[in-house]
Amino acid sequence: MANTLAQAIAAQDNDHTTITRDFHKRTGLDWHAPTPARLADGSRLSVVIPTHNNAHSLPAVLDALAAQTAADVEVIVIDDASTDTTPQIIQEHPAVDLALRLAHNVGGPAARNVGAHLAGADTLVHMDADMVLPNHVLADIAARARPDVVLVGFRHNLAHQLGDDNRPVIPAEEPDLEADHRVRWNAPAGVPMFYSGQVYDHAFVGRPLDDTQDFIDLGNGRTYHDWDLPRMVVTALVAVPHAAFTAVGGFHPGFSADGWGCDDTYLGAALIGHGCKVVPLRQAGGWHLDPPDADAAWKAKFATLPTRVTLLRHLLTQPAPTAEQEDLTRRAMALIEEAATLT
Template identity: 55%
Template sequence: MSIVIPARNTAHSLGPVLDALAAQDTNGSVETIVVDDASEDATAEIAAAHPAVDTLIRLRTQSGAAAARNAGTALASADTVVYLDGDMVLAPHVLADIATRSRPDAVLLGFRHNAPYQPGRDGVAKVPGGMPDLAADHRVTWRSQGGKQMYTGITLDRPTTGSPLNDTDDFQKLGHGTTYLDWDLPRVVVTALMAAPREKVVDVGGFDPVFGLVGWGMEDTHLGAALISAGCLVVPLRQCVGFHLDPPDAEAQWQTKLAGWPSTLAYYRRLLDGPVPHSRTTAFRDAAKQLLAESEVINR
């Protein structure tokens, strides 16, 4: 497998993430590619010094998580690419579980348990003890206060708690345009921890980098829609859960992200009105080649 980690200003969490990758219980071939998205902290230095990192890509200008993942995907050598955020700490069994279940037509979904920032040595976030809780992921336990128009366009008239994973039989009932409360099948595709066949990702053109320019989020949802249209199954792996280490300024970051989210949602909906992406390998490679030519690539 090839692990692709987009990272921007993740000095608080990247060390524990890489430590967890180094401790994975697998004998298979694994390469780790970190793409530093023009960080303003010690992210690149941490990645450069860590023995778990095989390739470090340093983007000279901030380009967004979508472009960063594309750069990593372009250099990935394995058939399966695992997209992992720079703040996701995995239990030792996770990569082996993904490897066992990977196939050329499957998008494998892991889950995340948000952990509030607790400073440790040198300000690095402490990793909670024990195992992360599957139910902590919003795709497993989802809450809405109601009264606002949601992602799918519905408005819930009262506070609601739903269980998307359980109530849709591991997302199987979300196929063919079906929705559950505010959820449809592409929306459950979250790249905090997700694996996909590299050939399929490249054929649909990878992640659309425009999302990183107009706001926050939705590039993984759009990739999910593209891979589903390419015939991929969406398969949740309940046992694959990681701790998501919040940054020190988590609340402020969320406010900034959510302020730009309507713009990315509008762009996503415009893309859905266009043609289904396919046979975009050449365009993907050309764009990635240009991005990498403007970046620093360090191979071990």
């Protein structure tokens, strides 16, 4: 019997071939093909977006959600005490079904927990307030959602550029899958990797997605250089079973507003320990809009990463979370009671 979360992960394989094969047999569609809207019929999604001072990107994000071909979608936005025009944008946009403004800045993980607590669908789509999705992505997710599967999307970072309308310029083409580090990874020489501490004697190009057979080979706690299966769960765009998310307690409260990183990795670990498989959707990519001060923002984020990695490593030595519904509800309700309704 597994005594720690790391041991629970090591006991789980990630062989999802039966899942993808059965989908093809049922629909005639390749697992990685953009999905006709009709295949999403009967599957409801709750999209949860935390936002803090994302006025530069949020209108484009919500416009893209309004244009999705999947019909049964609930959009929940949690404003994490923004100080810019984000609350007004949320109130005025017709794509938003439910929105709260938190009384104080608690960080993305806690804000996502609030949104998940309010969500009504069996599948939660966690995404960032700077991810612009092609119109088929939510149908791709809805048609493949299962109570035992985490569906992973990808991101293509886009430099900040405004058009004549003073809004971000979004390319007409699909995002490039290889722009995501989980697909094409430029491994440097002589630099300790933040996650594992590995140091490589020469630079190389790694292909985590291809070289692990769509993450199958990352099951049972195995790694691909610096990468393991939990790290493939990135909340820029990921769909998780609502019941499993609730059972593991959602995002851990230790990942507060004072820092960046590893909150999604720990959620991935908890869901894998719970028995979920992690399956990529190569066609589900989004444009990840950089802020105007992207270099400074990323520098500030990475400065806080070592502390979060330390917390993650500690949590992996603790028992796998289970039956955490009441604790998640308590934490979410404490924030909801102080929040203001926007929509």
